[in-house]
Every structure is written in C-alpha cells, then in structure tokens.
Amino acid sequence: MIRYDTVTCALDLDAAGKSAGWVELTHSDNDWDNSAIRSPLGVIRGGDGPVALVTGGNHGDEYEGQIIVRRLFEMLEPADVPGALILMPALNMPAVLAARRVSPLDSGNMNRSFPGAEGAGPTRALAGFVTTHLIARAGLVIDLHSGGTNSDFIDCGYLTLTGDAGMNRRNRALAETFGLPWTVVTPPGNTGGDLDSAAHAAGCAMFSCELGGAGQVSRVSLDAGWQGVLRLLASEAVIAADTARRLGADGAGKTRFADLGAGSxxxxxxxxxxxxxxxxxxxxxxxxxxxxxxxxxxxxxxxxxxxxxxxxxxxxxxxxxxxxxxxxxxxxxxxxxxxxxxxxxxx
Ligand SMILES: [Zn+2]
Structure with missing residues (x-):
C-alpha cells in the first residue's frame, strides 16, 4: 500500500501484466465523511522498456483526455508495451465528479498544485501522490487538457520555453511528433505549479495540449488527440509502431506555430x-x-x-x-x- 498524506493506492505499480485499481482520497466533510473518493489508475507493463504516464481530468470539465486515457487502457495489452504505461484518466476526481474545473473540496486547481505537499489540502495531496509515485516512475509524461466549460481552444500542443535550449529543442520535437494542427509557444514559468513543471523537474520528456473545450467532447479534437498520443508513444518506443498503426495512427500533419506569449x-x-x-x-x-x-x-x-x-x-x-x-x-x-x-x- 502506497500512502501520501490523505491519498492511498493499493495497486502494485511495478507488477508485470495489466491491472487496474484506484487512487483513493480520504476527505472528511459533510458529503464525504466515511467515504473514499476513488480515481481509477491502470498499469500495463510488458517489460523493462520505457515508461510513460498519460493523464486526463487534471481539470474536471475537460473530456477528450479522459476518454483517450481510458481508451488506451481498453485497447492495449502487455504484449504491446515493451516497458510500461501508467494511466490516470481522472487526475482530480472530485472536480471530475462535479463537472467543474477545480476541486469542490478545497477550490484547488490541480494544475497549480504541483509538485504537491502534505497537510495542504486534498488537491495538493493528490498532486503530491502523482509527483512522488507516478511521475517518478516515468520517462515520458503526456497530460491532455481541453478548454473547459468557459473556453474553446484550437487543437494545440504547448511549447513552453524553459530557458534551456536543449530542452526546448526536445519539447519542440515532441510537439511536432504529436502533430496537432497548432503548437502555441508560451514563455518560461507561464503557469507555475503545473504538472509540466513537476515532470520537467523530474527530468521527464513532457508534452501537454489543448483538445477543443466548451465542456463538450469534440469528435475532431478527440481524433486529433488520439492520433497524437499514439504517434508520440510509438516515437518514444513506449508502444511499437505497428501497435500504433493497428490502433489507427497515421502520419503526423505539419504543426503550425503561434505565439501565446508576449506577441499575443x-x-x-x-x-x-x-x-x-x-x-x-x-x-x-x-x-x-x-x-x-x-x-x-x-x-x-x-x-x-x-x-x-x-x-x-x-x-x-x-x-x-x-x-x-x-x-x-x-x-x-x-x-x-x-x-x-x-x-x-x-x-
Ligand atoms: Zn485544463
């Protein structure tokens, strides 16, 4: 049993094969006393190769990523994964259950709560669990966002500049491989406390993106995200290229870049x-x-x-x-x- 503050996980994250369980958050208030808020967690491990963490539901009202991560668990078997895939489709389950951007438990914005902390409320406890036990196991992290209830986004990857030219080139290559129609360039430290910075701090290759929004599911955005995830997992050798093709991946389109920093x-x-x-x-x-x-x-x-x-x-x-x-x-x-x-x- 893994424990981080008020978060526990009984799933063996290092076992071979395909297994599903939960991340359980204990929270005592009028709604949840004597309950555990369960967020599903899946691991598909076929060997000792590269490990990727793929997440959705970082904000609770963003749906394409939640669907894509669940679909990966359904469609992949250990024989498809030479290393391991760790899949968490509903990172901030209290927000997902409420169909809201942030947690109703503490108003915590998960993507401002990394790397997490103990004794700092449920959202930071969940973030701390993800940093300590999931990101720490991964070499590649993919976090799938959408615009949420209030905003609609063009389908775009993020190229967040880091001040490290080598890392910028690496991140640009990830965005080009994922191949969404657009990649938006943002300045360093644009959103402190996000999952991206926790993954970068852990030395992971990290890619995040926006797939549609408006609190709906867009068929076009969902397909673009699915294709991108398969291409990136294949290019990083987390799944085989023929597995990606079997699941519907084709060649990446050429992404166009736009300034979401000082020029916007x-x-x-x-x-x-x-x-x-x-x-x-x-x-x-x-x-x-x-x-x-x-x-x-x-x-x-x-x-x-x-x-x-x-x-x-x-x-x-x-x-x-x-x-x-x-x-x-x-x-x-x-x-x-x-x-x-x-x-x-x-x-
Ligand atoms: Zn989001």
Whole structure:
C-alpha cells in the first residue's frame, strides 16, 4: 500500500501484466465523511522498456483526455508495451465528479498544485501522490487538457520555453511528433505549479495540449488527440509502431506555430454585456478588425460597443459564455510564427 498524506493506492505499480485499481482520497466533510473518493489508475507493463504516464481530468470539465486515457487502457495489452504505461484518466476526481474545473473540496486547481505537499489540502495531496509515485516512475509524461466549460481552444500542443535550449529543442520535437494542427509557444514559468513543471523537474520528456473545450467532447479534437498520443508513444518506443498503426495512427500533419506569449493579446470586455462574436476560433484576423459587439443587457438606448483585434493573428482561444463582465476575455489572438522565429525564441 502506497500512502501520501490523505491519498492511498493499493495497486502494485511495478507488477508485470495489466491491472487496474484506484487512487483513493480520504476527505472528511459533510458529503464525504466515511467515504473514499476513488480515481481509477491502470498499469500495463510488458517489460523493462520505457515508461510513460498519460493523464486526463487534471481539470474536471475537460473530456477528450479522459476518454483517450481510458481508451488506451481498453485497447492495449502487455504484449504491446515493451516497458510500461501508467494511466490516470481522472487526475482530480472530485472536480471530475462535479463537472467543474477545480476541486469542490478545497477550490484547488490541480494544475497549480504541483509538485504537491502534505497537510495542504486534498488537491495538493493528490498532486503530491502523482509527483512522488507516478511521475517518478516515468520517462515520458503526456497530460491532455481541453478548454473547459468557459473556453474553446484550437487543437494545440504547448511549447513552453524553459530557458534551456536543449530542452526546448526536445519539447519542440515532441510537439511536432504529436502533430496537432497548432503548437502555441508560451514563455518560461507561464503557469507555475503545473504538472509540466513537476515532470520537467523530474527530468521527464513532457508534452501537454489543448483538445477543443466548451465542456463538450469534440469528435475532431478527440481524433486529433488520439492520433497524437499514439504517434508520440510509438516515437518514444513506449508502444511499437505497428501497435500504433493497428490502433489507427497515421502520419503526423505539419504543426503550425503561434505565439501565446508576449506577441499575443486578449480581447477583453470592460462592461457588463451580451457579446456577439464576429469571428470564429482558428480564424485569421487583421489588426483593428471588428471581432465582437457588446450590447447592454438592460438598456436598448445605449449604443452597442464594437471590440477590435489589438493584434493581427489567429484566434487561439474563444470564450464560450456570451454574458460578459469587465475583465472577461472574449478571445485570445496570437500571431503565427515561422520556423525560423520559433528556433530563435527557443535559443
Ligand atoms: Zn485544463
């Protein structure tokens, strides 16, 4: 039995073969006293080769990753995996059960809670278990996100720059192998406490991505994510190439790069309003192009306000909810980056 703070796991993570169990979180409040919150965990181990950890449900209202990780457990057998695959489809199960981004137990955002800590609440306890017992066993980590209830994302991998040129080249190669239509480049330390930084600190190859969003399941995003996971696992020798092909993998498309760092801009509402979008996710927009119209909810006499693109680029993120408050970002627009610029940014 493994224990980390309030988290336990009876599954033998190092046993050969294919086995499933749970990560159990004990939490005492009005809803969960005398209960264990069980999050499924699977291990497929065929030998002593490379080990990968694949996770979904880091945020509870993101579904493509949860489906892909469960499907990997269904479709792979130990004979397909020369090393091991560790599969955790619902990282933050309390959030998954509530269909919310963060945990209802402590408002913990799992992807700001790494590397985790003891005595710091249930979300950090879960993160600590993942860091100490799952990431520590892996050489490759894949964390699958989507936009969540409030946002829709283009299907994109993250190339988070680290300040280490060698690691940047490695991460760029991972994103190109995964082969989503877009790869967004973000600055170092963009989201502290994420699973990515815990995996990098452990020396793992790490890839994370966004597959659609809006609290729904997109067929297109799901297929793109499935293909990417199979290609990356095959390229890192976690599964054989013919296994990946058997499960439907084909060649990667060429990913295009966009700046989600200093060159990108939000389009932000500064009044309470009903928002009418004038552009769609993935669309190319010119600087100054009208992208949304805001109308007052209560007063027909108040003139509508037109919001324009503060920068030329691609609509990378779109807000799903049309009712907006001051400070709500309707869109995030980032310029496309050519290969030479990406190479310069990566050092
Ligand atoms: Zn997420």
């Amino acid at each position: 801009r939000h389009v932000t509402a500064m009044r309470h309003a009903l928002a009418e979008p004038l552009v769609a996710l993935g669309q190319d927009v010119a600087m100054g192009q009208p992208v949304a119209i805001l109308r007052d909810l209560h007063d027909l006499d108040l003139p509508a306000q037109e919001l324009t693109a503060p920068v030329a680029g691609v609509v990378l993120v779109a807000r799903c909810r049309p009712l907006v408050r001051p400070g709500d970002h309707l869109f995030t627009i980032g310029p496309e980056l050519d290969a030479k610029t990406v190479a310069e940014m990566a050092g």
